[in-house]
Amino acid sequence: MTTKDLNPPSRRLRRRGTAAPYIFLTPGVLLYVCFLLVPIVYSIYLSFQGLRLVSGGAFGHRQSTFIGLENYATAVTDAEFLGGFRRLAIYGIIAVPLTLGLALLFALLLDLGSARAKRFSRTAIFIPYAVPGVVASLMWGFMYLPATSPFSYITEKLGWGTIPFLQNPEIFSSVANIAIWSGVGFNMIILYTSLRGIPADILDSARIDGANEWQIATRIKIPLVAPALVLTGLFALIGTLQVYGEPTTLRPMTSAITQTWVPLMTIYRDAFTLDDLPLAAASSVVLALGTLVVSVILLRLTQKRAFGED
């Protein structure tokens, strides 16, 4: 684990006057400014604008003017936008803990000396990472459709009828399942790598002291990989807040997913179907701020400095 022995800041080069770091940073900073900073500033500017009728000429004309927080007021009182957050919460409460829980379970089992067929399982569980969310939704969507579902095939043969995967309220678990399927493998690999980094002598001395594998897992391994858990949790949460492709892909197959099912779908509709760009910009800012707040709360709650740097 080379990443552990990081050079302390004091040992970094102190070279006055060299232009080298600025030259190395130029492309990154330039792209950052063009594709992150400017769009953020532009979004914020746009979110304070609105089309208003301005008197002038015979009929007056619509002109973009500063309207203060009006778009924000519209966004945070919009039942569809808020409903999207409520649906997102239900979906997230199912998807995030299960993704992380299963990833941790599989990682701990892979790390266990006694399990067999580990290489095969690890590779198989990791494969969904290579499948785009849209393609995953397409495959699962067909596996949910009564006519092509292998699960409904079995329940029908048993005389229980088809499983209503694509109806309310099952749709929440069905969309969450796609995220879990896509996310477990990647998180498992991160946690597994982290487990492999635990010094062997800590585990050996615990075993000599008579600890069983369950105690070793819950009292030593999990606390030691807690930082990796926080980071995977953070990314799972950020990923949840920007879910878009999966429900959008499932839409042609079900009426349970509306045009405004999650916040990003509402933003997309406002921007491109209703042509209300300022409102979409305000909603985007709300979503981005929400993500930042949730991330900071998570980092605070866990008391781990996930990005603890100088």
Place this chain on the structure above:
Amino acid sequence: MMNTDFRGARHATPLLAKAVPTAVLLVGAFYCLVPVAWVLAASSKSRSQLFTTFTLAPGTGLADNLQNLFAYGDGQYGKWALNSLLYAGVGAVLSMIVSTMSGYALAKYRFRGSSVVFFAILGGVLLPGITLAIPQYLLMSKIGIAGSVWSVLLPSIISPFGIYLSRVYAMAAVPTETMEAARLDGASELRMFRSIAMPMMVPGMVTVFMLQFVGVWNNFLLPFIMLSDQDRYPITVGLYTLLSKGSGEPALYSLAIIGSALSIIPLVLLLLFLQRFWRMDLISGGLKG
């Protein structure tokens, strides 16, 4: 592993201790492989077999489906595949280079403004990139490049997380002493980066490349917003269009299915290949900085 010696005394049934974890892992593997098995089976079915035969049984229409897929829209599927490869391949290579340079500068030099840049990068990691897609589209429309290849490629190059990981890796892998020695020997800063730092950073670079490649390959909203010309679609947006048209034109379902099956094969192979080279502890161990 020696640990069975210690456990033997506590567990009366060592066989169970072996069987249960293995069984749980195999259930997980089964869960992850079922959709893959389904899509492979379904892609071999003719249009009439799709909705009539047992869903996991192979059909007889594989050759026809392949032919239809590549004939669709004058070979649009092939274009989509090449576009995905272009966006993800070129985007990830450039992203890797930019991230490596930036991460190296942040890790190995002290200079005015370095902490401002670093915190800006961290902020970028936490920001949901997708919320930027709409303002990016508006700005690109203004300068007239929305809808072009550039509108998808350029935003794919900047990756705050890639820069962050490169910095972590450069701090760990490039010893300051080596740099100082090279400097005393009169090596220029650029040469030092090219001949000393970069070779040491290769595993980190592979990791950044792989993460970015998969990220761009899987991206849907950005190309969906940016592009209107179907010939420039990547595979994700192309397959989505097939599926959304499919409700009116069921023949397209078969195309979407075989298109999905084909699209996952190269990426799975790439990952299995790269799996040997990347450093995932970069992500998990990156926390301990």
